[in-house]
Amino acid sequence: MRNVAVRNWVIGAGTPVLLLAAWWFLSANSADPFFPPLETILIRFQELWLFDHFQSDVLLSLGNLFLGFAIAAVAGVVLGFVTALVPPARWMIDPLIHFLRGIPPVALVPIFISLIGFGTQMRVTSIALAALFPTMIATVDGIRSVSNDLMDVARVYRLSRKERVLNVLLPAAMPQIFSGLQVSLQVAFIVMIASEMLGSSQGIGAMTLLAQQSFMTADMWAGILLLGVIGFLVNILFSLLKRKVLSWYIGSRRMARAA
Amino acid sequence: MKESIRPSAFSALGIAGALVIWQVLAAANVAGNALPSATTVFATLATILGTGTFWSALGATLGIAMLALAIAALAGVVLGLLIGSFESVRYATLAVLEFLKPVPPIVILPLAVLVLGPTAEMALFLVVFGCLLPIVMQTVDGVQGTDPVARDTARSYGMGEGEILARVVLPSAMPYIGTAMRVAAPAALVVTVVAGLLGGGPGLGQSIYQAQAAGDYASLYGLVIVLGVLGLLFQGATRLAERRVLHWHESYREVVP
Numbered sequence: 250m251r252n253v254a255v256r257n258w259v260i261g262a263g264t265p266v267l268l269l270a271a272w273w274f275l276s277a278n279s280a281d282p283f284f285p286p287l288e289t290i291l292i293r294f295q296e297l298w299l300f301d302h303f304q305s306d307v308l309l310s311l312g313n314l315f316l317g318f319a320i321a322a323v324a325g326v327v328l329g330f331v332t333a334l335v336p337p338a339r340w341m342i343d344p345l346i347h348f349l350r351g352i353p354p355v356a357l358v359p360i361f362i363s364l365i366g367f368g369t370q371m372r373v374t375s376i377a378l379a380a381l382f383p384t385m386i387a388t389v390d391g392i393r394s395v396s397n398d399l400m401d402v403a404r405v406y407r408l409s410r411k412e413r414v415l416n417v418l419l420p421a422a423m424p425q426i427f428s429g430l431q432v433s434l435q436v437a438f439i440v441m442i443a444s445e446m447l448g449s450s451q452g453i454g455a456m457t458l459l460a461q462q463s464f465m466t467a468d469m470w471a472g473i474l475l476l477g478v479i480g481f482l483v484n485i486l487f488s489l490l491k492r493k494v495l496s497w498y499i500g501s502r503r504m505a506r507a508a
Numbered sequence: 509m510k511e512s513i514r515p516s517a518f519s520a521l522g523i524a525g526a527l528v529i530w531q532v533l534a535a536a537n538v539a540g541n542a543l544p545s546a547t548t549v550f551a552t553l554a555t556i557l558g559t560g561t562f563w564s565a566l567g568a569t570l571g572i573a574m575l576a577l578a579i580a581a582l583a584g585v586v587l588g589l590l591i592g593s594f595e596s597v598r599y600a601t602l603a604v605l606e607f608l609k610p611v612p613p614i615v616i617l618p619l620a621v622l623v624l625g626p627t628a629e630m631a632l633f634l635v636v637f638g639c640l641l642p643i644v645m646q647t648v649d650g651v652q653g654t655d656p657v658a659r660d661t662a663r664s665y666g667m668g669e670g671e672i673l674a675r676v677v678l679p680s681a682m683p684y685i686g687t688a689m690r691v692a693a694p695a696a697l698v699v700t701v702v703a704g705l706l707g708g709g710p711g712l713g714q715s716i717y718q719a720q721a722a723g724d725y726a727s728l729y730g731l732v733i734v735l736g737v738l739g740l741l742f743q744g745a746t747r748l749a750e751r752r753v754l755h756w757h758e759s760y761r762e763v764v765p
Binding site: 337360464 | 610
């Protein structure tokens with residue numbers, strides 16, 4: 250039994266290492282312009298991102314990402330509460346929301362470029378608006394699935410409207426809100442890259458696309474590598490945050506399953 | 509009666525209100541000619557709908573999205589069954605899949621454009637890349653979630669491994685695969701548009717890019733509206749297809765009173 254566990258662990262850790270080694274050695278003397286040696290890519294990675302363009306491009310991209318995401322998160326939750334709790338508001342904006350959600354988020358970027366221009370403002374606006382919908386829709390769903398018993402108890406205890414919203418509805422809808430936030434974060438990441446690729450000269454996405462257009466393949470690979478790592482890390486960090494905030498919920502689920 | 513009319517009345521009011529606000533903002537010239545009025549956009553949209561280039565772009569977008577979705581579904585289910593059936597394969601691929609899962613296809617767009625050029629193949633590749641992993645992972649979950657009793661029962665009836673896979677494991681993974689497809693179908697459309705918009709691949713994404721680059725804002729808005737409608741249709745169609753294919757599953761069975 251223990252042997253199997255050890256074997257699985259070795260396979261699990263060994264495969265990525267093997268793949269990376271294969272990439273390193275197979276590309277070692279590559280003259281193919283599209284697939285430069287991994288060594289060259291890593292050297293360019295170090296030269297570009299650590300720390301020459303770190304402040305001017307990496308921090309800029311990440312700043313836009315987090316600012317846009319933060320706006321989307323707050324606005325999404327607030328709008329979600331308003332639509333879920335005020336039926337006329339829900340009836341009014343429901344069809345509009347569904348229509349806007351059907352538009353690929355990246356397709357909104359050209360519209361914002363034409364309205365606001367190419368600056369940081371446009372990028373943050375695009376990210377915030379595109380990332381708004383998943384959180385908002387998840388919030389509405391979360392509030393609607395709060396059990397009536399819970400709301401009845403809150404009413405019997407004569408909790409004020411504010412207490413009911415902040416102390417009963419918000420925690421009860423939290424698990425769904427966080428699922429929505431995770432989707433929003435992914436959308437925000439995609440729109441961050443897209444907003445930089447469409448005619449901007451700053452940011453990781455812009456640098457990666459410019460490198461591709463000027464056939465600086467190693468630079469392009471370095472950009473792809475950085476974007477991949479950022480996408481992975483941002484997701485991991487959010488999962489950790491989610492686990493921390495929702496620990497009460499995960500615990501209660503585990504208890505319910507054990508019972 | 510009155511109760512059921514009110515929501516749709518408010519919906520109509522909401523849509524009308526949005527259109528009026530749009531018209532007023534455009535008439536007030538808040539954004540110069542970058543914000544054309546609603547009437548101009550819909551008139552332009554009507555002209556666009558009469559051109560052959562629009563329909564061939566629409567055809568290219570739909571064709572790429574659906575072909576890529578079919579490839580991703582087939583390859584994803586086969587890979588998922590393989591990974592889910594063998595523990596060692598599952599452990600070998602775990603780290604790689606977990607790393608690639610949160611990486612959207614737009615990240616490798618420059619590489620795809622470099623190698624394949626601004627072509628339909630490039631768009632196809634990106635869409636398959638974007639849709640494959642979620643389908644693989646859901647299929648693996650589905651295989652893992654197969655009821656062991658059903659598996660053992662099939663074995664004691666003398667079914668071979670292949671027959672168990674086709675008759676027990678695959679059907680029980682079907683709802684998982686259905687969920688993955690419902691998420692993947694709109695995503696396929698989105699990635700196709702992204703490949704056209706940023707990578708120059710054929711389809712509506714390219715049309716949007718050209719409209720924006722030419723400063724033809726009325727067409728830009730018109731095309732984005734078309735994409736919104738298309739997205740709604742895609743979501744509706746996948747929901748319907750899922751219901752059709754999975755009508756036997758308990759979450760879809762209709763209760764006959």
